[in-house]
Amino acid sequence: MTPQDHEQEAMILDMLDRFLETEVAPHVRKLDHDDIYPAEIVEKMKEMGLFGCIISEDYGGLGLSTATYARIITRISRTWMSLSGIINSHLIMASAVQRHGTQAQKSLFLPRFATGELRGGIGLTEPDAGTDLQAIRTVARKDGEDYVVNGAKTWITNSGQGNCIALLVKTDPDAQPRHRGMSLLLAEKGPGFQVTRKLEKLGYRGIDTCELLFQDYRVPADRLIGGVEGRGLQQILSGLELGRINVAARGVGVAQAALDEATAYSQIRKTFGKPICEHQAIQLKLGEMATRVEAARLLVESAARAYDRGERCDMEAGMAKYFATEAALENATEAMRIHGGYGYSKEYNVERLYRDAPLLTIGEGTNEMQRIIIARQLIERNPV
Ligand SMILES: Cc1cc2nc3c(=O)[nH]c(=O)nc-3n(C[C@H](O)[C@H](O)[C@H](O)COP(=O)(O)OP(=O)(O)OC[C@H]3O[C@@H](n4cnc5c(N)ncnc54)[C@H](O)[C@@H]3O)c2cc1C
Structure with a gap:
């Protein structure tokens, strides 16, 4: 810089x-x-x-x-x-x-x-295809100057309030390998693009995550990203590195917020004549929480810098995403325990952190998949 x-x-x-x-x-x-x-x-x-x-x-x-x-x-x-x-x-x-x-x-x-005139997100997941994106069934067939799209998507964030999504479709449903038949369309709202339901969620509230239905929805053919069919999966997967760094950064934020709340509360709440931060059991928790935040922050920095240098960083982004989001979940749980009964009350912020954190372990590739990605890269980069 x-x-x-x-x-x-x-x-x-x-x-x-x-x-x-x-x-x-x-x-x-x-x-x-x-x-x-x-x-x-x-x-x-x-x-x-x-x-x-x-x-x-x-x-x-x-x-x-x-x-x-x-x-x-x-x-x-x-x-x-x-x-x-x-x-x-x-x-x-x-x-x-x-x-x-x-x-x-x-x-x-x-x-x-x-x-922000055009706002939205990414439409990948379907009722029967999340991790296994090559199993999607939304089809876009060429008809003159347009693609005609039919299918359904679910869990699409920003699709209620937004007006455009990058929509993953099959332009050749019979292609082998399957990803060669997948393409990405810039889909602005219009006739045939229907938001059927806003989903009720445990956390991550305020933001709209919806189910979508496409019935003979027409998209001009020049909205095919890159102009060549069959590159959609690769285009979206290369963007997911950025998405993973972002989710990891969210993890650092949530883990830090949980630490902030716990640090403050533990100095105010007294039991047996002293603030609970002076009890060793609470100190052990705070020590672990603070270390997690710092380690997660450094992993995110390192992955983001590798991304900025244009290096391949699926392993680094995967490590940051995995560690930082587990840190968020663990810190949110510990912060709640440090708050005792009050942590269970809707009047304290820790209950929101506790509801928000689990999403981070699912979105942008589940943490199960992150560990598999890390291991595959580890082997690829260290052949014997
Ligand atoms: C609040 C929220 C917002 C979201 N926003 C979006 C969005 O904007 N756009 C979008 O496209 N999607 C979005 N999603 C969907 C999200 O990306 C998927 O939920 C996620 O990819 C997992 O897919 P799935 O739910 O179908 O789970 P599945 O793929 O059915 O997985 C179920 C379980 O099996 C495990 N698993 C699956 N395959 C393997 C394997 N090969 N090896 C080991 N374990 C495996 C998974 O880790 C998981 O634990 C959102 C989800 C939520 C909850």
């Missing part, structure tokens, strides 16, 4: 901290408990340029590094994880266009993604 980059990062993080403290934190409990979409906050996020943070400046974005982006996501998630989801899958969609789109697609879509 140049000194100017450092200065720009410091300025953005400063502005973000002020925004989170004054305009987000006071409203989180109500928005989360009542599952209200934070429309006003989203408008301010647009003004701050957050929807374009990693979109190139040539297309109206902030052009930030992945390392800076990860720090932004950690800070947001320390306050409210749901907000990070509103820009995360949006930016995976944008990144697919930035990395793989045709020049015309970049010029048409990236400036609108950067301002």
Whole structure:
């Protein structure tokens, strides 16, 4: 990073901290408990340029590094994880266009993604296909100048309030291997694109995650990302490295928030004549929690820097995602235990952290899969 980059990062993080403290934190409990979409906050996020943070400046974005982006996501998630989801899958969609789109697609879509005029996410998962994405059944058939899409998607974040998704489809359902028949379309809402249901979730509330149905939905053929069929899975998997770094950064934020809450509460709550932070059993917990946060933060930094250098980093992103999200889950549980009965109350933040954290172990590739990815890479990089 140049000194100017450092200065720009410091300025953005400063502005973000002020925004989170004054305009987000006071409203989180109500928005989360009542599952209200934070429309006003989203408008301010647009003004701050957050929807374009990693979109190139040539297309109206902030052009930030992945390392800076990860720090932004950690800070947001320390306050409210749901907000990070509103820009995360949006930016995976944008990144697919930035990395793989045709020049015309970049010029048409990236400036609108950067301002947040077009917002959305990624439509991969189907009722019968999550981890095994090659099993998807949504089909796009060429008809003149259009693709005609039929199928269903589920668990698609930002698809209720957003207006565009990167939609994974089969353009050749009989192709072998299966991924050769998979393509990615930029699908803006229109006739035949139906949001059938908003899903009720344990945590990650306020943000819309929906089921979608496509019935003879027409997409102009020039919305095929990259303009060549059969590259969709590779395009989306290359974006998932970024997604994993992002989810890992969220993990650091949630783990840190749990530590913050536990550190504060343990100094106030007294038992047997002294603050509970003076009991060794609580100190052991705090010591482990603080170490987890720091280790997770360093793994995320290291993966983000490798990504910025353009290196292959599926193992590094996998390690960061696995460790940081397990750290979030463990710290949220420990923070709740440190709070005793109050941790179980909806009046304290730790109950939200406890509900939010498990998602991190599922999204952007489950933690079971991360360990398999790490092991495969380990063997590939260390042949005998
Ligand atoms: C709140 C939320 C938001 C989401 N947002 C989006 C979104 O915006 N866009 C989108 O496309 N999807 C989204 N998803 C879906 C998410 O990506 C999938 O849930 C996830 O990929 C897992 O797929 P699945 O639920 O079908 O589980 P399955 O694939 O059925 O897996 C079930 C279990 O089997 C394990 N497993 C599967 N295969 C293997 C294997 N080969 N080896 C070892 N273990 C294995 C998994 O780790 C898991 O424990 C979201 C999910 C949630 C909960």
